[in-house]
Amino acid sequence: MHLNISLVIRLSEDKSTECFENYKPVVNRSADNDYASDFNVVKINPEHPGDCPRKCDVMVVTDEPDFLAGLPFGEDIKLYPVYIGDSADVKELFLTGKIYDVWPENEDDDIRRARFDRVLRSIKSVYDAWLYENILTTMNDSVPDMIWFKDMKGLHWRVNDAFCEVVKKTKEDCRGRDHSYIWGVPIEEGLACQDSEEQVVKAGRTCEFEEPVKKVEGLKLFKVYKSPIYDRFGDIGGTTGIGRDITNFNNMGLELSLLVENIPLPILILTTDRKTVRMNALFGDTFIGNMVVPELFEYEKWKEIHMRTTNILEETDETVRFEASVKIGGRKHFYVVNEKRICDYFGNTSGYFCFFRDVTDEKVYEKHIIRMANTDALTGLYNRRYFYDYIKEHSANEMTLLYMDLDFFKTVNDTFGHTRGDEVLKKTADYIKEIYQDGISARLGGDEYAVILLRKMEKDEFDRKEKLLQGKVKALFRKDNTKDFPVTISVGMIVSEGGSSKGKFDIDQFLFDADKKMYEAKRKHHSENKQTET
Numbered sequence: 001m002h003l004n005i006s007l008v009i010r011l012s013e014d015k016s017t018e019c020f021e022n023y024k025p026v027v028n029r030s031a032d033n034d035y036a037s038d039f040n041v042v043k044i045n046p047e048h049p050g051d052c053p054r055k056c057d058v059m060v061v062t063d064e065p066d067f068l069a070g071l072p073f074g075e076d077i078k079l080y081p082v083y084i085g086d087s088a089d090v091k092e093l094f095l096t097g098k099i100y101d102v103w104p105e106n107e108d109d110d111i112r113r114a115r116f117d118r119v120l121r122s123i124k125s126v127y128d129a130w131l132y133e134n135i136l137t138t139m140n141d142s143v144p145d146m147i148w149f150k151d152m153k154g155l156h157w158r159v160n161d162a163f164c165e166v167v168k169k170t171k172e173d174c175r176g177r178d179h180s181y182i183w184g185v186p187i188e189e190g191l192a193c194q195d196s197e198e199q200v201v202k203a204g205r206t207c208e209f210e211e212p213v214k215k216v217e218g219l220k221l222f223k224v225y226k227s228p229i230y231d232r233f234g235d236i237g238g239t240t241g242i243g244r245d246i247t248n249f250n251n252m253g254l255e256l257s258l259l260v261e262n263i264p265l266p267i268l269i270l271t272t273d274r275k276t277v278r279m280n281a282l283f284g285d286t287f288i289g290n291m292v293v294p295e296l297f298e299y300e301k302w303k304e305i306h307m308r309t310t311n312i313l314e315e316t317d318e319t320v321r322f323e324a325s326v327k328i329g330g331r332k333h334f335y336v337v338n339e340k341r342i343c344d345y346f347g348n349t350s351g352y353f354c355f356f357r358d359v360t361d362e363k364v365y366e367k368h369i370i371r372m373a374n375t376d377a378l379t380g381l382y383n384r385r386y387f388y389d390y391i392k393e394h395s396a397n398e399m400t401l402l403y404m405d406l407d408f409f410k411t412v413n414d415t416f417g418h419t420r421g422d423e424v425l426k427k428t429a430d431y432i433k434e435i436y437q438d439g440i441s442a443r444l445g446g447d448e449y450a451v452i453l454l455r456k457m458e459k460d461e462f463d464r465k466e467k468l469l470q471g472k473v474k475a476l477f478r479k480d481n482t483k484d485f486p487v488t489i490s491v492g493m494i495v496s497e498g499g500s501s502k503g504k505f506d507i508d509q510f511l512f513d514a515d516k517k518m519y520e521a522k523r524k525h526h527s528e529n530k531q532t533e534t
Contacts, residue, residue: 379429492517
């Protein structure tokens with residue numbers, strides 16, 4: 001990082017300032033890295049000591065002791081005062097550390113230029129030391145994994161915030177301490193850690209380990225990367241390590257991410273308290289788009305609002321599997337949701353793995369098959385089998401059964417053909433569904449229909465609706481066409497108070513009784529038709 005150094009010169013008129021005016025950094029060609037170009041000197045001229053700029057590095061060169069004594073020494077300014085003259089004049093300031101250096105009053109220009117260059121580089125070195133320390137600390141504390149540095153005796157001399165959070169100790173408390181103190185375990189339980197560090201020193205390179213560590217709350221398993229630290233002379237002076245708690249599913253990294261992203265199903269990984277750890281792109285694209293940051297996604301709340309559970313398939317301590325529906329883009333989709341418990345290295349619950357399998361097409365096909373099996377292909381009403389099962393299932397309830405049959409329908413087929421007959425059957429079915437909307441309507445076969453209502457129908461309601469249905473069926477044939485003639489419908493009604501729980505209900509008898517009522521109405525219609533013909 002570039003450094004601007006402000007230069008303040010307060011010298012008597014007889015003092016030369018040429019070495020300051022024409023300064024150029026001396027490049028050290030023997031050094032591996034020379035940072036002469038990383039700082040710049042800007043000359044300023046404050047009239048009073050208090051006018052020195054704040055929040056910057058300021059080198060002051062003066063032969064006035066009073067000017068030095070009046071400088072604004074404080075935390076918001078980095079001062080590097082240099083006195084030119086007799087050191088006895090500023091002895092007290094020098095001894096208290098307020099003067100950075102004292103130069104002779106008279107000396108060769110080249111020597112003074114070298115002194116000036118050395119002070120500037122020293123200022124840059126102090127800045128670099130602070131900068132690198134700050135960068136190292138910031139970088140270490142930004143990493144979510146544990147980081148530590150040890151000397152050859154196994155004593156910690158630097159740790160990061162993540163390390164302190166895991167061991168529940170401050171950085172100051174960790175400094176100069178060994179494994180047993182920091183983790184709160186007997187010395188012999190830290191031998192595995194010591195052994196791995198000896199392997200690293202022997203190998204002279206980064207090594208990977210899995211180390212179990214005993215804590216107050218139980219055993220933890222860490223994946224650890226340890227490396228040797230070399231000093232300036234090429235000797236190993238300590239080790240550094242990066243540790244990741246892999247007993248906690250939340251900390252598993254790249255391998256898990258790659259796996260989750262490559263499984264072709266929407267996937268969520270949750271913590272033990274059901275917070276989102278990971279969400280693959282397919283889950284986000286399918287269910288929430290870009291509206292929610294994955295880490296802030298509340299699965300349980302979303303599930304409660306958007307998913308409707310239709311069937312529990314499995315429910316154990318390890319797995320909950322259920323069918324649910326959710327609307328996506330205005331269309332209902334069906335999913336089989338698996339929520340599986342994840343166990344850590346030691347068998348403890350560390351989270352939950354949830355994946356969603358889209359079974360919409362299967363459900364649509366299944367509904368189609370069920371509909372085909374339970375409905376009449378021509379009219380769309382339920383068929384005899386479904387109707388029979390429905391009555392049996394609700395036999396304990398109070399019910400009203402309406403049994404219906406078209407009158408003179410054979411004549412329709414014989415006279416106008418089966419196409420016209422099918423049209424009459426379909427239209428009649430539509431009228432029945434329209435008029436008896438709260439009932440289950442069925443075509444029992446041929447021109448026979450039935451409706452079951454899970455309630456008692458009173459006589460006046462029966463008469464009113466039978467009249468309405470009769471009018472619609474008769475209107476199927478136009479009166480102005482001599483070839484057409486009125487077709488009627490006979491309706492018989494019977495009510496059951498329920499009784500299967502007492503063993504009294506006989507479904508066949510129930511249907512037979514309704515059929516008899518219907519035939520009474522049919523005889524009446526036939527009689528009326530003969531009188532009309534006469």
